[in-house]
Amino acid sequence: MRAWLPAFGLLAVTVTVLCGGWFAPHDVTEVVGVPWSDEVPPGTDVLGRDVLSRLLAGGAGLLATALPAGLAASLLGTVAGLTAAWTPWVERLVLRTSAGMLAVPGLLVVLTCAVALPSWAAVLAGMVLLGTPLSARVVHAAATPLRRAGFVLAAVVRGERPRAVLARELLPVVGATVLSDAGLRVVAAMQLTVAVHALGLGPQPPAPDWAVMIRENLPGVALNPWSVLAPAAAIAALTTVLLLGLDLLGHRIVPMPVPRGYAPPPAGPTRRSAGVVELREVTVESLFAGLDLTVAQGEIVGIVGPTGTGKTTLLRLLLGDVRPGVRMTAGQLLWHGEPVALGSRAARRWRRRHVGLVPQDPATTLDPLRRIGSVAPADVLARLGLPADVARRRPHALSGGQAQRVVLARALAADPELLLLDEPTSGLDAQTRHLVTEELTSRRPSTVIVTHDLRWAVSVCDRVVELRHGVLVPAGQTPTRPRPAVVELGEPVLRLDDVAVERRGRELVHGVGLELARGEFLALVGPSGAGKSTLLHGVAGLHPVTGRVDVRGSVALLGQDPVAELNPAHSLGSSVARPLRLAGVRRRAARDRVVELLAEVGLGPEFAVRRPGECSGGQRQRAALARALAGDPDVLLADEATSALDAATADAVLEVLDRRRAAGLAVLFVTHDDDVAARANRVFVLVGGRCVERVST
Structure with missing residues (x-):
């Protein structure tokens, strides 16, 4: 099912409820029979008016009040939650403020608003005061683990503004959570609206309203149960449709492959296995x-x-x-x-x-x-x-x-x-x-x-x-890995001088000094946990550093985790096209260029429409490389960019880098693969927080 189908269903239900009065067979104030008659269900109400006509017209006011109030609370909470997940001081402010607001008794807030304001404003104010803190906490909890994801860090390194990262990268991933939460806020607003109207603080008779119908007809429920059951069922049905519809729409934001089932083998004799x-x-x-x-x-x-x-x-x-x-x-x-x-x-x-x-x-x-x-x-x-x-x-x-x-x-x-x-x-x-x-x-x-x-x-x-x-x-014999092509080196594009990087109050690397020339391939090796990725992030500006980092030109970062490198809400083509669009390339030209970039890393044009969840780890890794190369960076910071690839594919990827190096790309490559390190112009070893050049023998 496509995402537009639940969206269309929600729109159809909303329009039907808002315009239901147009289809009423009688005027909502017209007396058509004796009070509480049930001869032709749903019969008449307390004054002998047609229950069906009032039922068709009675949902518009509730929905027109509840829907904007619930969506407003969800929207404000989403903005607050995303901003809090990104900015530490906003995080502290939002969490402390929301905790204080939620500590106030909700009934007191609702009654105060209902007495002091018109019913629609009371519902809106109550939802903003009570619903926004809840939405902010839900969205903050969903977005916080993603702020260090590879696709987010790559967007930061390529220079995207924080609001663009929040809207383009984080929001689509938490979109399912946001829409599910919006359903809860709309339902809460509907319940609040019904309560306010049932207390007599909303529309006054003879205006049609489902909540007012329930209040007016309770004394005659034994004579005509439909006068109460019909509006109650309408409220329940509308809230269920809104909740499930928004929840279903949310799950279509990041579609997952659907199991197509398992066909069991035909019954028959089973020979004993020779193995475990x-x-x-x-x-x-x-x-x-x-x-x-x-x-x-x-x-x-x-x-x-x-x-x-x-x-x-x-x-x-x-x-x-x-x-x-x-x-x-x-x-x-x-x-x-x-x-x-x-x-x-x-x-x-x-x-x-x-x-x-x-x-x-x-x-x-x-x-x-x-x-x-x-x-x-x-x-x-x-x-x-x-x-x-x-x-x-x-x-x-x-x-x-x-x-x-x-x-x-x-x-x-x-x-x-x-x-x-x-x-x-x-x-x-x-x-x-x-x-x-x-x-x-x-x-x-x-x-x-x-x-x-x-x-x-x-x-x-x-x-x-x-x-x-x-x-x-x-398996065949262990392959012989090819040597890289000789590339003429140019002027320095990256220089580190006495660089130290701290993380969580602990200095992981210190005294790092190296120089990377245009066209050069420099490999960074060392034990796991030595700080290689931390150094790369420091060079990219993602961690505070001391010392001097001099970069001439643009930088692209390619992280080590194939799962976290690509946004699961975007197709591979959309992810690869993003740097092109930022560079001012028109949409159609960007689509053509995406196909070329995917082909450059060994992926066919069919991968442009696939999402990361539909690809293997190696395919995701190559798509992330295509995205990193899309902006024609001067320096590529690559962290284990071939770890998920077989030898032949890894060599093909390294040959892509060789061709890019011939055009001026400088590569700082973190690796544990000795064959990859053997292709480098120079190899630096990071151990004990120090970075020293390995001398060839």
Whole structure:
């Protein structure tokens, strides 16, 4: 269902209620029979007037009062909540002021307004005073976790004004929350309006009004129940339609793929499995056809392959789950030879007892309110190289690589019989990868690892298979990565002199000095948690720094998290086009240029209309790169920009950067990939808060 359908339905209901009096068969003040007659339902009212005519005309006043009041409270609350999520001093002001306003008894506020003001003004004032603080808190809570999202930081770095970031980036993502909250405010305003009118502080007889009809006809409810039930049902129906309609419209703001179901295989004899877990003859539309995979007891199986071929979907099938948007038409999941019903309650119970999982985006699975020590054992955290104080931290205080290891420790804590890992080393340096390898090989549960690091997979796995064109085949030899083209360097475009960056009162890096020339590729390496991303954000102006940062020209930031880099409410084409539109490119020319930019990073034109939730991690990463390059920056600050890509795709992306470098682009590239670092003109190592150049031998 498209977003316009619930919007059209809401508009139709609103117009019908507001114009209902036009269709009344009688004048609303005309006496048509004896009082409270029910011979022809809904009969007559206390004065013998036609209930149907008054019912058709009686909702206009209620709706005309409640709808603007509820929307006004929601609008003011949304503005306050978004501003509070962005600006610290506004956040303190809004939270303290709203807490004080909500502490005042609501009934006292409503009665005071109703006595001192006309009914419509009383409802408006009551909703603004009582509803705005609630809306502000709801929107603030939804928007606050997003203010450090990659797509927001990228907008800040490219120079967008705060109000543009709030309206363009944050508001669409929290739009579902805003519209659902607006439904609640409108319903609250409707209830407040009904209460004020029922108390006799609203329209006076003989004006038609549903609330007044209920009050007038209560004494005769036994004679003609319809005189009371009809307006009461109309109020209930209208509030339900408004609430559900706005809620449905909100859920269409950021549409998610809808599961198309699972067609179970035909009944028949089941042969015993030779392994702990087995996928047998699995067929998934547009991905797999008759795919088979068996994992033996204690075996470690690696799965590699180009990005977007369905490796994560395959892992989800081994988890006993069918992700949204996937249609599985045939096949079985077997556990010790017994079928597991995918997507069932039994499959969920089986997962809890037997399976450990590290997903592709592990940081998103950590509860932001829980300390790390409550989710993972200290001994496993220590063996994975995490600092001693990590148990006292919360997820927001972890780097990407640290969050990755925490989730791995959590998965290992239950000693699962089956361990499923999706890119478990993408954010880790070589030393930390070695610690992960030791932990996995010492435990030896049956393990399936999806990775783009073929060299590491060969070193840790008993068997490595490649997913290509919907089938699994033995992986080929470790590829030889090409060397970059030689690019002539120009004048310096970035200079750091004795730069230090603090975060949350702690100095993470200090004394950093380096120079980046036009056309140069400078790699920044170092252990996970050393502060590489923090330094990049400091250079981009997102963290306060001391020392001197001299940038000549424009800067683009490409973050490390493929999930957070793109706004889920925008299509890839819209995200890539945004820097072009800011540069003054006309809409049609921008659309053409978007297709060219997507093609430059290896994505077809069909990706322009897709949303991030419909793409793989590698596809999202390449789209984010296309957006970063769209504004033709002088300096690209790239944080693990190839971590979600297979070797061939990563090389293709790096070749794109080589071509851009030949045109003058300077690249500061944070990476843990030795092959990527080998392509750089120079390599700097960040360790212990210091940044030193690695000398080639």
